[in-house]
Amino acid sequence: xxxxxxxxxxxxxxxxxxxxxxxxxxxxxxxxxxxxxxxxxxxxxxxxxxxxxxxxxxxxxxxxxxxxxxxxxxxxxxxxxxxxxxxxxxxxxxxxxxxxxxxxxxxxxxxxxxxxxxxxxxxxxxxxxxxxxxxxxxxxxxxxxxxxxxxxxxxxxxxxxxxxxxxxxxxxxxxxxxxxxx
Amino acid sequence: xxxxxxxxxxxxxxxxxxxxxxxxxxxxxxxxxxxxxxxxxxxxxxxxxxxxxxxxxxxxxxxxxxxxxxxxxxxxxxxxxxxxxxxxxxxxxxxxxxxxxxxxxxxxxxxxxxxxxxxxxxxxxxxxxxxxxxxxxxxxxxxxxxxxxxxxxxxxxxxxxxxxx
Numbered sequence: 144x145x146x147x148x149x150x151x152x153x154x155x156x157x158x159x160x161x162x163x164x165x166x167x168x169x170x171x172x173x174x175x176x177x178x179x180x181x182x183x184x185x186x187x188x189x190x191x192x193x194x195x196x197x198x199x200x201x202x203x204x205x206x207x208x209x210x211x212x213x214x215x216x217x218x219x220x221x222x223x224x225x226x227x228x229x230x231x232x233x234x235x236x237x238x239x240x241x242x243x244x245x246x247x248x249x250x251x252x253x254x255x256x257x258x259x260x261x262x263x264x265x266x267x268x269x270x271x272x273x274x275x276x277x278x279x280x281x282x283x284x285x286x287x288x289x290x291x292x293x294x295x296x297x298x299x300x301x302x303x304x305x306x307x308x309x310x311x312x313x314x315x316x317x318x319x320x321x322x323x324x325x
Numbered sequence: 326x327x328x329x330x331x332x333x334x335x336x337x338x339x340x341x342x343x344x345x346x347x348x349x350x351x352x353x354x355x356x357x358x359x360x361x362x363x364x365x366x367x368x369x370x371x372x373x374x375x376x377x378x379x380x381x382x383x384x385x386x387x388x389x390x391x392x393x394x395x396x397x398x399x400x401x402x403x404x405x406x407x408x409x410x411x412x413x414x415x416x417x418x419x420x421x422x423x424x425x426x427x428x429x430x431x432x433x434x435x436x437x438x439x440x441x442x443x444x445x446x447x448x449x450x451x452x453x454x455x456x457x458x459x460x461x462x463x464x465x466x467x468x469x470x471x472x473x474x475x476x477x478x479x480x481x482x483x484x485x486x487x488x489x490x
Contacts, residue, residue, distance in 0.1 A: 164470055165364045170431055174459045175466035182463075190417070197420040198407065200427035202400045207366055211397055212404050223401055227393065234365025235373045235389060239382075241363050242356070242374050252482070260478030262438060263448035264470060267455025269435035273428045274460030280428075282421030289422065293429025298436060308426045316422025320415050 150218045151225045153184060158210050158229035165207070165234060166265045173272025176209060181279055186217045189279040196276055201309050207231075285316070341375055348378060368392070447484065451477045 157179050165172045180186040187195065195216065199209035207230055214226025280286045293308055341347050360370030369389060376388030407416070439452055455473055458464045
């Protein structure tokens with residue numbers, strides 16, 4: 144039992160600080176979540192991480208449900224709950240407080256500077272997240288090519304539904320594997 | 326719960342503003358902007374504010390719980406089912422394909438932010454250094470953000486004053 148509690152505490156200590164650093168949304172945390180769960184804590188193998196990432200993106204809800212899945216992998220239902228609460232509670236408390244100050248800050252020099260200053264960091268973190276998942280993905284060169292191709296597709300046609308793209312990607316790779324194309 | 330692929334804001338707008346009229350457009354937009362600026366998922370942050378405006382602390386709690394419960398159940402059920410079938414190479418290949426498309430979505434999101442927000446050399450450099458340190462060199466994210474955030478915010482302050490002067 145203490146072992147399980149230790150695992151839950153480890154989850155909370157990893158995800159709660161990240162909650163307050165997820166500027167620009169959950170996608171900015173991807174690289175750090177990968178680093179923590181594969182390298183630092185050995186919660187998942189690279190293969191498992193790639194699978195959980197795929198599941199979390201194909202399912203409904205915020206992209207950060209990935210943390211829920213890692214928690215589930217580490218310590219079952221209690222782990223899934225711990226990781227989810229740890230990731231959402233701190234940032235929710237912050238926004239609850241900030242909502243009261245928002246009106247007062249609006250338009251001030253500092254407010255604009257913080258907003259404009261954090262945006263490029265958020266963009267960099269999101270790109271880093273894509274790189275991090277690519278690096279652990281065991282699918283090899285085909286995954287890199289498909290990832291670049293789908294990046295180009297989405298930038299070219301922004302209205303393209305992500306789920307459609309996920310299904311095409313999954314079907315193509317499944318088919319290629321089943322027919323022994325590589 | 327139906328927010329596949331992360332389109333939470335659009336869906337929230339339809340349900341909360343258009344269909345139920347709980348808050349108006351201006352309140353929604355200001356809430357969405359704040360939700361994006363502070364840490365956390367934009368959709369969850371927006372939901373906290375809507376709940377707060379309607380019913381205070383219990384409203385915020387119920388709203389977030391409602392938003393996350395569906396995805397939580399689905400994602401855990403899906404993962405349980407899939408790991409039980411598991412370990413066939415075809416299933417892994419399907420996961421790889423979905424992951425590749427999802428990585429593409431991630432890159433596209435990052436690149437769109439770069440295009441709209443960071444056309445100047447300074448912010449572009451910040452984006453590049455962040456992606457390099459965290460993504461390529463595998464440095465831990467927390468110290469990187471703590472070092473770069475003051476630089477980037479300072480840069481935004483300086484360029485702002487430069488333009489005003």
